[in-house]
Amino acid sequence: MRLGVVSNVVHYATSDGLHAYGPYARELDIWADLFDEVTILGPCRNTRPPGDAVPFTRKNITIVPQKERGGDSLSAKISLLMSVPAMMQDLLRGMANVDAIHVRCPGNLGLLGVLLGRFVARKRIAKYAGQWTPYPGEQPTVRLQRWLLGSSWWGAPVTVYGKWDRQPSHVIPFFTSLMDADHMGRARLAIARREPSAELRIVYLGRLTTSKNLDVLLRAIQNVTAQGLRVRCTIVGEGPERQSLEQLAMELSLAKNVRFTGGVPHEETSTILEDADVLVLVSETEGWPKALAEAMAFGLVCIGSDRGLIPQMLGEGRGIVVPPGDVDALAKELGRIARDPERCLSMRGRAAAWAQQYSLEGLREALRCLLNERWGTNIPPVTRTVRAVAGNQ
Incomplete structure (x- = not known):
């Protein structure tokens, strides 16, 4: 099965392979153990990675680069709004070649991934990697993503950090790890x-x-x-x-x-x-x-x-x-x-x-069980040893 990952994380392509922020890269390595192919739909730079980036270790991970857009200035926000149709078209091209979609929120690409994934992919799952409750200074688009994912409209599992009051049944507490x-x-x-x-x-x-x-x-x-x-x-x-x-x-x-x-x-x-x-x-x-x-x-x-x-x-x-x-x-x-x-x-x-309850091995098995339960698939257990990449913090 081929998995498409919609992510706002910046990736770095070098002669040594594809790199990204350490905890994120280690987590996607775990996802790659469960699928034949993993295609990332996210920003990619052909520059030297920063100190907190590590290489992806799984050979079945590739990337379809998405243009970086956005910023804090008014002109950047207007430019982002004007570029939404092109961003959606690029994402749709990438989604057409996969069997399942994993959308990672919050983020601009994550928001579009939620809106498109609802109609494009029967097998879909989202991860909300931020605080699942309102907080001071929260951006309206972040609040919108949380509302969409928490609604019955999304119609698919959402993994979040922690258990919160009035949490819908499709919003599932989940914890990741850096440690094997x-x-x-x-x-x-x-x-x-x-x-x-x-x-x-x-x-x-x-x-x-x-x-x-x-x-x-x-x-x-x-x-x-x-x-x-x-x-x-x-x-x-x-x-x-x-x-x-x-x-x-x-x-x-x-x-x-x-x-x-x-x-x-x-x-x-x-x-x-x-x-x-x-x-x-x-x-x-x-x-x-x-x-x-x-x-x-x-x-x-x-x-x-x-x-x-x-x-x-x-x-x-x-x-x-x-x-x-x-x-x-x-x-x-x-x-x-x-x-x-x-x-x-x-x-x-x-x-x-x-x-010490939360290890990379435990994360992989928990993901496998969740996907099989919610998607009706039969992803087999993975026996390969997990090795946390010796990357930078």
Whole structure:
């Protein structure tokens, strides 16, 4: 069976193959295990991939490039609106050569994929990879996609992160992972070997963007160090805010406390987690933050914002939740952990036990069962070993 994937993610074609953002590429590798062919309908650049991109490892994945359109300016929005007919025509050409459609939302292409897929494909499934509840600053087109997918009009399964009030039966809680079985074993070993440290070791993993509130983390660290507590923070990832964040760290006299690594191989990310005590993720909005799940699996104390799925992930004593822009609240929790790290032992254990349920192998089998149930197909079990690609974070 041939699967078409409608995705707004930017892909990169090089002599080494096709690359994309790490967690997304690893997930599509899993989808490719279940189909004879996977054709991506999405943007593609013939340039060097950024540090957080990894290669697709499955040879049955190809791409039919879609032109990149959109932007924040008024002229870009008008241009996008004018180009909708051409975008729909390009998508229809790609959809004509597949047997089933997987639409990934939210995104401009995702919205068109939902509108077209409803009429083109009998076998279809959507993934909503954002927060499945309204949030401040949400774009109207994002709200529209969520409404369409949540309605009976869509008529097909939708996977979302978490379980929410008044969730229709076709909207199904689903969780992805960055970790294969071997990686899970490494996480369990790291927990067994973890020893107390003389300083509080904080880590952040992800994109360096405004919505991640890394300025809040830096100011909270300044607050904690002013109390005479020893703190070391490692910020892993790339993004448009890196330069301004490095400048802020200098202004706050945190040059000796905070290290920016840029994008690093996933193997190195695991090493960083083994040498950390706390992960902080106080974003304005989140779907299923895979870095948070990975840190939980490694037994870190996790502090997240009270947005999106994070309260569900860190509920029942698995972590700590604070308002996303509250420097004092974050500093207070970091100070408590620094002064009494032993109080978090049971929290670490509960977090690890919960997160280690979700592996790449488990994701693949869950997808297979879901597709067979909802589509009436008979996709056979896959026995090949899943290997998480050693790409960048």
